[in-house]
Structures are given as C-alpha cells and as structure tokens.
Amino acid sequence: MPSKRPRRLCRCGRLLRGAAAKPQLQGRNGVGCGGAGVIVRWGLRELPGLLGELGIERPFLIASERWSELDLPAVGRWNEVPSHRIDEIAAAAEGADGLLAVGGGSAIDLAKAVSVATGLPVVSVPTTYAGAEWATNFGIRDPERRMQGGGSGADLAGIVYDPDLSLGLPLDVTVGTAMNALAHCAEALYVKGRSPQADVLAIEGARTINEALPRVAAFGEDRQARTKLLAGADVAGHALGLAGLGLGHAMAQAVGGRYGLPHGALNAICLPAALRFNRPVAGEEIARFAEALATDDPVGRVQELALLGGFERLRDLGVPEEDLDELGHAASQRGGAKANPRQAEPAEVAELLRSVW
Ligand SMILES: [Fe+2]
Numbered sequence: 001m002p003s004k005r006p007r008r009l010c011r012c013g014r015l016l017r018g019a020a021a022k023p024q025l026q027g028r029n030g031v032g033c034g035g036a037g038v039i040v041r042w043g044l045r046e047l048p049g050l051l052g053e054l055g056i057e058r059p060f061l062i063a064s065e066r067w068s069e070l071d072l073p074a075v076g077r078w079n080e081v082p083s084h085r086i087d088e089i090a091a092a093a094e095g096a097d098g099l100l101a102v103g104g105g106s107a108i109d110l111a112k113a114v115s116v117a118t119g120l121p122v123v124s125v126p127t128t129y130a131g132a133e134w135a136t137n138f139g140i141r142d143p144e145r146r147m148q149g150g151g152s153g154a155d156l157a158g159i160v161y162d163p164d165l166s167l168g169l170p171l172d173v174t175v176g177t178a179m180n181a182l183a184h185c186a187e188a189l190y191v192k193g194r195s196p197q198a199d200v201l202a203i204e205g206a207r208t209i210n211e212a213l214p215r216v217a218a219f220g221e222d223r224q225a226r227t228k229l230l231a232g233a234d235v236a237g238h239a240l241g242l243a244g245l246g247l248g249h250a251m252a253q254a255v256g257g258r259y260g261l262p263h264g265a266l267n268a269i270c271l272p273a274a275l276r277f278n279r280p281v282a283g284e285e286i287a288r289f290a291e292a293l294a295t296d297d298p299v300g301r302v303q304e305l306a307l308l309g310g311f312e313r314l315r316d317l318g319v320p321e322e323d324l325d326e327l328g329h330a331a332s333q334r335g336g337a338k339a340n341p342r343q344a345e346p347a348e349v350a351e352l353l354r355s356v357w
Helices: 044-054 086-092 105-118 171-188 196-218 223-243 247-259 263-278 283-292 298-307 321-332 346-355
Strands: 039-042 059-063 076-078 098-103 121-126 138-142 147-151 155-161
Touching: 039 044, 044 098, 044 121, 044 155, 059 105, 076 086, 086 105, 098 105, 105 121, 105 138, 105 147, 138 247, 155 223, 171 196, 171 223, 171 247, 171 263, 171 283, 171 298, 196 223, 196 283, 196 298, 247 263, 247 321, 247 346, 263 283, 263 298, 263 346, 283 298, 321 346
Parallel strands: 039 155, 059 076, 059 098, 098 121, 121 155
Antiparallel strands: 138 147
16 A cells, blocks of 8 residues: 655655655765665664654564564564565565564565565664665575575665674674675775765775774674674675675675575685785775775785684585586676676686685
C-alpha cells in the first residue's frame, strides 16, 4: 500500500526517508546518495525512536538465534542466517511494514534481498564491522550452485550502531570483518565510482580502523576501542555505498562463493594482491591510503593487520591450488573487476590468487 508519509528526494534522485527527508538533516555527512536518506543512530535504546521516525510500526526481524535474547520490537522473525530461501522469508514477512536486520553481513544481506522482493525498508543493527548496512547491493550464496549470487536495489532506511553488541565478537570475526571494512576504504579510493565525498570517508575509515584494530585484537572487551572501530566501519561502509567495489573484492567473492568461506578473511588475504596489481595505475590513490595507515608500505601494513586474525594465505583456508585458474576467470567476470582502475584478464587474476595462495 502506498505510504502517505511526506517524501523528499535526494539531489541525486533517490528517495529520502524520515528525518533525512528534512532539508537540514539531509545525509549524515552532508553527502548525497549511497547513504543519504539512511538515518544513523548510536545505542540500541534509540531503535524504537528510529523506527517511529521512519513510520515503521510492524517490523519483521531477521536475526540468528544468537540474538534471541535481545528485546527487539518485531511482529515476526526469521532466524536461519545465512539463508537463500528469499521467497519463504518474504511470505513470512507479509503484513510487516519494515525489515529489522540484526547481525553481521549475512543477516543484513538477507534482509536486503527480502527488501528487493517485498519493497520493504531495512533498518540494520550491525554487530560486526562488515559495512553491509551501507550498500544497496547484496550477496546471497547458493549452496547448490556453489557460487555467490545476489542483487541490488535494497531500500536502506536506518542503522543503529551499538558497540556493546560487538563486545563478544570472536577474534577471527572481529579482524576479518574489520579487514573487509578496510578493503572498502582502499578500493573506494580508486574504483570507477570514486568521488571526492567517498574519498574523505575512505581516508577517515582507513585511519580509524588502522588505529583501533590492533587494540581491539589485543583487548576484545575494550569498549572504547570497539566503539572507535565501529565508527571506522561506519564511515568505511558509507564509502563503499558511495563508490562500490574493486578487484580485491571480486577475488574474495569468487573464492568465498565457491567454498562458503568468510568474506572478511578473504578480503584480508586478497587486498594486498589487488593493491600490488593496481599500483601502476593508481599510485597516487594508494599513496593516500598509505598515508591514512601511517606507513610507506601499505601492502605490508595490510598484511600485518590481517595477521592479527591469522589470515595469511588461501591454502590455509583449504582453497585447492588446482582451482585457481577457474577462480581467476570467475573473479574477472565480477562487477568489482569491471569497476577496477586496471583491467584484469582471467590469467592475471589467477596469477594474483596464486601469489596469495
Ligand atoms: Fe566487503
């Protein structure tokens, strides 16, 4: 049923919602699309107010069992995460007027797929650093086809960050999802969709993640450090939403989709190879990334941060060497490879994968 709420469009033409539709609040950082219209709040206690601002009275919750003890407003819930049963979830959500996703990238991507199927707006409560809450596109793994599919066009309405929800996050997920966020920053600086606005967010995200991640990896219960890391992931995700993905992500998605391996760990391993490959054409942008990381050796620094989670080589994750040619081909066909500043032939991508195997 069409909404009677007042509507306002972003200057890029996208629909703005709730408070973001007020001119004085347009976009949290004064930026345009890829996140303008998304209202951001900090602290789970802000969730009911945010839902009210968005006019969502009957949210349908998508969250794994892990979050079953949280007191969340919901008229129904789906707790198989990840899942590829989008039609069933859409049917279960009938009668709802919004989707509430609580969890990491898998829960939020699932909600985005259901948003596309139903037209319902998504409010995300991210519990990792992956940044899925900022990108309208999403990945859904089809276990039978052993590949990562997905789509785009989700209606992103709001985000609530709460560092308390990340306090118990295991080390590998902490470092993996933070490295995913760092890869969003690196790639936002040189992909075809880059912009001055995304650059500012990407630099801020890279600097913040670089400072906060070692502390969080050493002291997982340090709330202040977790808060800083989440703030870095917030702007990194926003940069991703504005600019899009590059070759490092295409490699990570091709490998992750095939074997069901974690996206963050794969980005941690693939980003150094993508940086090396792109350096001849994006030296200046990579130098800016290096400056944000306070280093002359961005590849070395990324590897150092990845090692905090034990991420070093694809073989450690069980990727078979004989599959690398095929994976190189699959990665070269992905959107991230096409948005990359340097075109990568299948054999070149296979060689890059071999370099981190
Ligand atoms: Fe990512």
